[in-house]
Amino acid sequence: MGREVISIKNLTFTYGEGKKPALKNINFNVREGEIVLITGPSGAGKTTLIRCINGLIPHFFRGIMEGDVIVDGVNTRETTVAYLSSKIGTVFQDPSELLISPTVEDEIAFGLENFGYPVDEIERRIEKYIKLARLEKHRNRNPHTLSGGEQQSCVLASVLAVEPNILLLDEPTSNLDPIGSRMFFNLFAQLAKEERKTIVIVEHKLEELLPVADRLVVLYDGEMILNGNPRHLLTDIKKMYKMGLKVPDVTLLFSELREKGLDVKEIPMTVEDAYNILIKILESKKIRPAKGKHTNIYEKENRKEVMPIGNRGEKAEHKPVIIVRDLWHVYPGGIEALKGVSLEIYPREFIVILGQNGSGKTTLVKHFNGLLKPTRGEVIVYGMDTKTVSIAELAKKVGYVFQNPDHQIFSKTVREEIAFGPKNLKLSEEEIDERVAEAARILKIEEYLDENPFNLSWGLRQRVAIASILSMKPEVLIVDEPTTGQDHKTGREIMEILCKLNKEGITIIVITHDMKLAAEYAQRAIVMKEGRILLDGNIRDVFSKIEVLKEAYLMPPQITQLSLKLRKYGVPTALRVEEFIQFLNDMGVI
Amino acid sequence: MAFDYIPGNTWIHRLDPRVKIIMYVVFSIFIIGYSDPTILALLVVCMLIIIKSAKVPFDRFTPILKAITPILILYAVFNLIGYHAPWTPTLLCYLFGHPIYVETIVYIVGMQLRFIGFALLIRLILLVTPIKDLISALTRWKLPPEFALAMGAAVSYLPVLLRETQTTMEAQAARGVEYKTRNPVRALKRYIPVIIPSLLNSLRRAQQIAIAVELRGFTYNPAKRTERKQLKYTALDYMVLGILAVVGAVGLLGSVWIFDWGNYRFTLRLMGWIYKTVSEIISSIF
Numbered sequence: 001m002g003r004e005v006i007s008i009k010n011l012t013f014t015y016g017e018g019k020k021p022a023l024k025n026i027n028f029n030v031r032e033g034e035i036v037l038i039t040g041p042s043g044a045g046k047t048t049l050i051r052c053i054n055g056l057i058p059h060f061f062r063g064i065m066e067g068d069v070i071v072d073g074v075n076t077r078e079t080t081v082a083y084l085s086s087k088i089g090t091v092f093q094d095p096s097e098l099l100i101s102p103t104v105e106d107e108i109a110f111g112l113e114n115f116g117y118p119v120d121e122i123e124r125r126i127e128k129y130i131k132l133a134r135l136e137k138h139r140n141r142n143p144h145t146l147s148g149g150e151q152q153s154c155v156l157a158s159v160l161a162v163e164p165n166i167l168l169l170d171e172p173t174s175n176l177d178p179i180g181s182r183m184f185f186n187l188f189a190q191l192a193k194e195e196r197k198t199i200v201i202v203e204h205k206l207e208e209l210l211p212v213a214d215r216l217v218v219l220y221d222g223e224m225i226l227n228g229n230p231r232h233l234l235t236d237i238k239k240m241y242k243m244g245l246k247v248p249d250v251t252l253l254f255s256e257l258r259e260k261g262l263d264v265k266e267i268p269m270t271v272e273d274a275y276n277i278l279i280k281i282l283e284s285k286k287i288r289p290a291k292g293k294h295t296n297i298y299e300k301e302n303r304k305e306v307m308p309i310g311n312r313g314e315k316a317e318h319k320p321v322i323i324v325r326d327l328w329h330v331y332p333g334g335i336e337a338l339k340g341v342s343l344e345i346y347p348r349e350f351i352v353i354l355g356q357n358g359s360g361k362t363t364l365v366k367h368f369n370g371l372l373k374p375t376r377g378e379v380i381v382y383g384m385d386t387k388t389v390s391i392a393e394l395a396k397k398v399g400y401v402f403q404n405p406d407h408q409i410f411s412k413t414v415r416e417e418i419a420f421g422p423k424n425l426k427l428s429e430e431e432i433d434e435r436v437a438e439a440a441r442i443l444k445i446e447e448y449l450d451e452n453p454f455n456l457s458w459g460l461r462q463r464v465a466i467a468s469i470l471s472m473k474p475e476v477l478i479v480d481e482p483t484t485g486q487d488h489k490t491g492r493e494i495m496e497i498l499c500k501l502n503k504e505g506i507t508i509i510v511i512t513h514d515m516k517l518a519a520e521y522a523q524r525a526i527v528m529k530e531g532r533i534l535l536d537g538n539i540r541d542v543f544s545k546i547e548v549l550k551e552a553y554l555m556p557p558q559i560t561q562l563s564l565k566l567r568k569y570g571v572p573t574a575l576r577v578e579e580f581i582q583f584l585n586d587m588g589v590i
Numbered sequence: 591m592a593f594d595y596i597p598g599n600t601w602i603h604r605l606d607p608r609v610k611i612i613m614y615v616v617f618s619i620f621i622i623g624y625s626d627p628t629i630l631a632l633l634v635v636c637m638l639i640i641i642k643s644a645k646v647p648f649d650r651f652t653p654i655l656k657a658i659t660p661i662l663i664l665y666a667v668f669n670l671i672g673y674h675a676p677w678t679p680t681l682l683c684y685l686f687g688h689p690i691y692v693e694t695i696v697y698i699v700g701m702q703l704r705f706i707g708f709a710l711l712i713r714l715i716l717l718v719t720p721i722k723d724l725i726s727a728l729t730r731w732k733l734p735p736e737f738a739l740a741m742g743a744a745v746s747y748l749p750v751l752l753r754e755t756q757t758t759m760e761a762q763a764a765r766g767v768e769y770k771t772r773n774p775v776r777a778l779k780r781y782i783p784v785i786i787p788s789l790l791n792s793l794r795r796a797q798q799i800a801i802a803v804e805l806r807g808f809t810y811n812p813a814k815r816t817e818r819k820q821l822k823y824t825a826l827d828y829m830v831l832g833i834l835a836v837v838g839a840v841g842l843l844g845s846v847w848i849f850d851w852g853n854y855r856f857t858l859r860l861m862g863w864i865y866k867t868v869s870e871i872i873s874s875i876f
Contacts (some may be wrong), residue, residue: 102745391764
């Protein structure tokens with residue numbers, strides 16, 4: 001490893017309006033060519049740390065800064081953000097925040113123009129980096145009209161074009177769908193291998209990054225609580241899991257197994273490694289792969305209840321609440337977003353809809369409350385044909401929570417915001433008050449009722465948004481990507497609330513990219529691809545069809561992948577780590 | 591969308607953006623300097639020829655023409671009632687007991703052609719010129735780079751802001767807002783839940799742009815910034831510039847010196863002359 005390129009000494013920072021420091025006494029150094037992975041729950045100070053390195057703190061965000069940050073021998077206090085940006089490239093979670101030029105070419109050229117490079121050098125670098133980002137076809141397009149993954153590649157290309165030796169990546173894939181994430185990680189892996197850049201990356205998704213990271217830093221409540229080689233820190237994995245971090249399933253599994261007394265020398269991070277260790281353990285217990293058709297332990301014992309844990313749908317005896325028959329939707333301009341979708345949704349189901357951006361998920365659910373009307377086919381909601389009733393009428397039955405709470409919050413107080421929907425339903429004052437109180441209670445935001453929603457944190461604003469739909473007492477609740485860009489703990493909290501509502505009798509439909517949360521909470525999964533339904537059924541069945549999922553560019557959680565690989569040993573499909581341990585227990589392995 | 595450049599390789603596409611801006615100015619001189627329907631009609635025909643030769647499908651102009659139609663109609667109605675020619679007018683007929691004069695009609699047609707001319711002109715220039723070319727033309731004319739940056743960012747963010755506003759409208763519709771109402775005050779009130787989040791979002795975007803600009807090194811040394819787009823006049827540009835210079839000069843002089851042209855009296859005289867000639871011919875026949 002080379003010389004130190006970033007060195008942080010006794011860094012403490014408090015934002016101008018804040019009372020509590022966002023970072024407390026941080027000390028660490030980054031050497032040239034190192035890949036440093038920073039993680040921690042929401043609000044731990046990760047973004048603040050990034051801002052301290054690229055100079056936005058103290059030059060853009062005001063506050064009290066103690067200690068020093070030295071980048072490439074220069075103290076960030078004594079220089080400008082623009083100067084630092086010639087050495088450091090920054091990439092944010094939302095790529096659209098960094099795209100400011102009318103075309104992709106201009107975007108890549110922008111930084112180079114600013115640093116005064118000659119025109120022919122600028123042209124040469126545009127060609128080099130536009131190729132690296134695979135955006136040649138889109139060179140004259142407005143970057144904001146590209147897909148999320150392409151936008152992030154465009155940001156990366158334009159940041160790399162200046163050839164900084166340090167890259168700061170702040171949750172670069174959180175807003176992307178699985179294809180977009182993979183596109184970005186591939187580019188990232190290539191960079192790490194070929195260019196030997198120093199990379200500081202903030203991420204929640206540890207599975208992809210732990211194997212390539214040289215160092216793991218964990219922040220919690222503004223403090224650095226772990227710092228070291230990831231391989232040495234894996235024993236702390238349970239601690240990290242309890243903090244709400246998204247640790248790799250197999251790592252968690254093996255640290256649990258070790259606690260249960262199983263002799264595990266090395267804790268794996270990838271499914272492949274975990275598989276190799278496990279088959280040795282199974283063979284040592286005289287469990288061998290079955291030949292021909294393999295049955296799992298429960299089938300062998302002829303038990304009726306095949307799955308010990310997990311939900312099962314209760315459709316059979318009920319009438320469907322939503323019926324979709326051969327639904328086609330064509331947008332103006334001739335884009336066929338839905339191509340003959342048929343499905344039935346039953347009361348009290350908990351459904352996740354999975355698929356890439358542009359696969360038709362949102363277009364489909366927008367038909368359930370009449371925001372979109374079928375081009376062909378029909379959608380029947382509680383016996384009403386959506387073509388003949390207004391959105392306002394359907395809103396009484398079907399609630400729709402949009403992804404970004406800031407797209408709907410407009411009131412001065414949380415109370416008014418939650419009351420807005422019931423007011424539109426022309427309910428009486430008392431009824432409205434009652435409903436506001438109830439929705440606030442369910443979402444645990446009672447204490448904020450008289451506060452201005454704009455002063456609340458993102459997580460609380462999202463709850464306000466859900467409460468403001470819940471107060472309309474819908475029987476079906478659609479939630480669009482509630483967990484995108486949030487840590488595992490916050491995502492879980494929202495899913496827990498939805499789960500509670502589901503138990504109270506509300507049908508829940510969630511659009512998500514988070515396969516892990518889907519596996520943990522849903523009963524039924526619908527997988528979409530290119531405007532059609534690829535898979536629809538019990539989530540366990542859907543997730544065991546790994547080859548079909550791959551067609552939709554989806555991957556089930558690590559633990560499911562591992563259980564599928566071990567199918568021939570009699571291991572049933574697992575959706576959660578606890579389940580898998582239960583299986584091993586019942587098989588007599590532990 | 592207002593900024594949908596249509597790529598092409600016709601003569602007008604190949605023009606230097608600076609020439610296109612000059613062309614815009616020359617056409618504007620005619621539109622502002624003349625209110626005579628004959629001259630303005632000639633100008634509109636001229637523009638239609640350019641549109642045709644630029645191979646821009648005419649349906650790209652229908653939205654803006656539709657948008658100005660209510661203005662055209664309102665304008666006509668108000669002036670039919672309220673316009674008075676500065677001299678003794680010629681009576682044409684009576685409408686609901688109100689006298690309609692020839693002068694009023696000619697005046698209205700002239701003003702409507704002005705609106706149409708402007709609408710076509712703005713659309714035409716933006717359809718055949720990528721916005722970044724317009725910006726580099728202005729930068730070449732010593733527009734400070736800060737302005738160029740602001741214009742470029744505004745254009746590139748437009749689809750984002752439109753998309754977000756659309757989402758907000760849908761989110762509020764899902765909460766039972768019905769936008770359609772005949773009462774304009776109520777309509778405005780119903781849009782408040784859309785306007786406030788959209789406004790706040792654009793403010794948030796503005797701060798993000800400020801950060802992005804810093805992080806991409808814009809303030810590094812603005813005076814020594816490279817301009818990648820090098821503009822150079824070609825023979826075609828010089829030719830068009832020459833034509834524009836002559837036409838522009840004639841137009842300007844015509845508007846200033848030959849008073850009759852700058853006013854709609856030219857059309858009146860033309861009509862008078864046609865009327866006289868036709869009636870002479872008719873009377874000579876009988």
